[in-house]
Amino acid sequence: MRDVIIIGAGGGGPVVAKELAERGLDVLMLEAGARHANPEQEWSALENHMNSSLSGKLRFGPSDPAKPAWFREQTTPGSFSQVAGVGGTTLHYYGNSPRAMPGVFAGYSGRDRRMYDHRHKFPFSYDEMRGYYEWTEATLPVQTAAMGTKEKAFFDGAAAAGLTPITGKDVTHAGFRPQENAILQPGGTAGQTSDPSQLNYPNATGCTLCGHCFQGCMLPKGAPRNLKARRSTDNSYTPMALTADLWKSGGKAVTLVSDAYVTRILSDRRWGRRMQKATGVEWRDVNTGEVHSEDAKVVVMAGGCIENPRLWMNSDLPDPNGWVGRGLTDHALDWVTGIFDHDVGGAKGTSCSSRADFPGYGAIQNTANTPGAAANNLALSDSGIRGAYTNGLGSRGAWDGEAGRVFGTELKDMMSDINRQMSILVLTDDDVERQNRVDVSRVFEDDHGPVARVSIDKRRRSRRTQRNRDYLANKSAEILRAAGAKKIIRTDWTPVLLHLHSSMRMGDHHRNSVLDQNCEARAVEGLFIADNSALPNSLGGPNPTLSTQALATRTAEKIFQQYFDGDAWVGSESPICSIDDVVTQAVINRGL
Template structure:
């Protein structure tokens, strides 16, 4: 059987491509290496280890059968690669934050701060050209301004001491602070007004119930249709639209979804992609199917791995190179008041510093909060420093908290801790990369090795991180913190980009500005790996999804003669459409 399009991966980008092409009647097959949690209210819990254990949690990179080992990735440096497989990918546990990239990372930018950016690795088109695609995704998810709680109020109290204004537009042009733009449906009815579970049931409640468990996935409001779950991870938004395209789009055609199946090879003929082969994780059976176009959406680790395992050409040696990860860091303050850190949405406020990156407030559950304090590249405070142990405006040297000091902080009270995460505009460098490991292969072939240096970052990346850490301390003290700790995280790649980057020059990029790979025709890429840079520091998901929408247009026009459809920013359908809910119920999805 031959399809029009095969999409590899159902994380942040794949379902976008599938939904957009299926809406115009194309026959789309989407293959995902992990599970589809069709009934998450029965399969998920609020137990932190049950959800987030990287070896056997329901949120891990691995097959559906949790008794089987997780998929192995070699990670030789100090750090922890925090990603998920399964339908929805890492959006299943993301905080829903969807700020646009800074205009300075696009071609043609000529603002006064132009020199602050990684000007050698820009998007190959202008920000103004890209805005309609942002608007399209913002309508589709949809994206709203986050509701405010106690921790956001206190965070903004600190922002008021920084000497920067409140931002009131979606485009960020200078240092500023604002509520997050996030893909979480706002509270409606009794949601956000009560903790009574009987009242937090659809339709008495709609949207976010402010439960504080964003990192464990979203199943609320209870009894709501899947496409009306509060957090707009792709398993709650784009996937329901893709699976029901025939119900809401004139001429639309429902996507076929295969899960728990690892694609092992992209098959080519005469320099063009012709189809894929995949292995069923449960049975070990191998299958193949042909297609007119193949779109890689496996993510910044699996896409280069699959390229190498497929034996595809790499003429400029940039496949897998340019790994960026926002080089995250963690700073927190101890407060004399209840900050409500464990309540409400995980991250409702941010501070932007274009050219450097951004700061966000984050509220977590107890085990994850303890994890953030014990994860450091500076060793243990007061014991050893790993050669770092940096001093600054924070209290004492950097380093992880253990023993009595950690107990004292946790006994101070989870809700009296105010957290700030630094999200760095990290430089694209060719030596930070994904390659094939010499470790034993798994069923899908040689496994990926993720190699990058935590301390070998560029001077600009280091400058950005130190700048943001100092602004975080200033913010926390302005908010009233009595004591401020900086942890100095090692690599924690939650935001991973650029390993199959789109670029202006064919000397240092894998795909052209349409999203088609330079070395293989009819092969496109629509995941975070295609981002040309680290988008200036903002969370990358909406930029990936806007770029996937744009790539879908190029596929439709170039290979299927379909006119482009993103013109005025008004989406074909938003994910809250009742027709989608009704069709999902009919299909028991």
């Protein structure tokens, strides 16, 4: 019997694995997708090769590209942007690591407290969470982003639009700031040249400013895995977990099995219809079809906001209050683009290094993409084609004309020089709404059971969510106009299922949450959740990964205390950073 089995090696699972293995527990981590052991040989900067949802290296599907991607049913228009494999969706995230807004935590008494979804808060205070943020920020590490041309243009526009700088990591007023991101700062020749032959480790360290964040981070070439620039969990927590026995006295290396799709959580049903005890998992080898099972004292679900509800329902686990899969939030994303008559560095450097925050409304961030992704973003809309039809949704605002998708000559002209574009991603503080949900399909099955069915009806979003989204789109247009944009387009994105959270939410009451304040399932003892789905709300708008990882650190600590008679560690000791010399040597010794 294992001490702990973790389902999923994406953004949250490796955090729990590393923290518990460091303290000597026997941890098995199962990942349905691939383990990318040699990204320098396997990956490229080619967009379709890496990101095709059908056959790309970074897709939601099995490691064998000849096999079809895994299917989800979606009841409303939209697109999925998720990745299976060790690292999960952090394989193509931009490393953005801001903290949540203080207003989404219990006990918040600021003047803007009524601006938030006050019915669905973190069931503990921001002051308590701060220690876990600090631990996670030191472990990754999180650093202030490197600045460049597009960042200066964004900041100049924000200042001209009347915003002031934000200092520190706790956001209490509207303003602009550099991203706090999990990307190592450029060192040596990195950032000094674009010649690939001059960007090899150890002459180059940290971010090389290549601009290909969405294609996975494999640079600098020659660097050990834990010294790759962007701190996706395959570069940070996973190497630490796999070498815990080498760098930590008393530590025990995590056992990682990829291509292992968990199909059932095993439980002791003698506890009754409304309360069970998790005892292990059943999983299927994606390549051979063989079925395995293993027992554990504790099971941690970290398969993501879509797969966790699916697995729960396919395991016939109890759902006494009907909240499993409910309350899905997605930041009600939107896309606003400005076109300039001069180079603003639109596609140069790190993909997303500057932001503006608006407590009570959400956040916006200057986001650069490679050409294929940029063109896709401009053409993905619920409002129809600009200037042709609107689907009844193409609103007017501080942007030019009605919102909608760009096509034809206009799209061709906009894409003629991508460095004259500045694009802003809107991250809405959206409400936890019960009708937005994940359940299982009544029609479609695959080798692992009924597939997940996702429902987010954009047209039924709450009045506050719609107000916040429109407010942030207008603020984005104002900043672009003040920065000198000659044309501004609001896309009115159809739902892009990227910043998903809250489908298995924690809370302060059994009536409207799946998890208690320790992220343990209320209806299944010994079953915890450690990914975005555990988050109780939309965080006030900021990117969710850091909050997920800080919460996962707290959850690991609670597991250690509650089930293994251990002591708390956050606040009583210092984290060992994943880029420390002792960890690096352990990674090299193990050939990672």
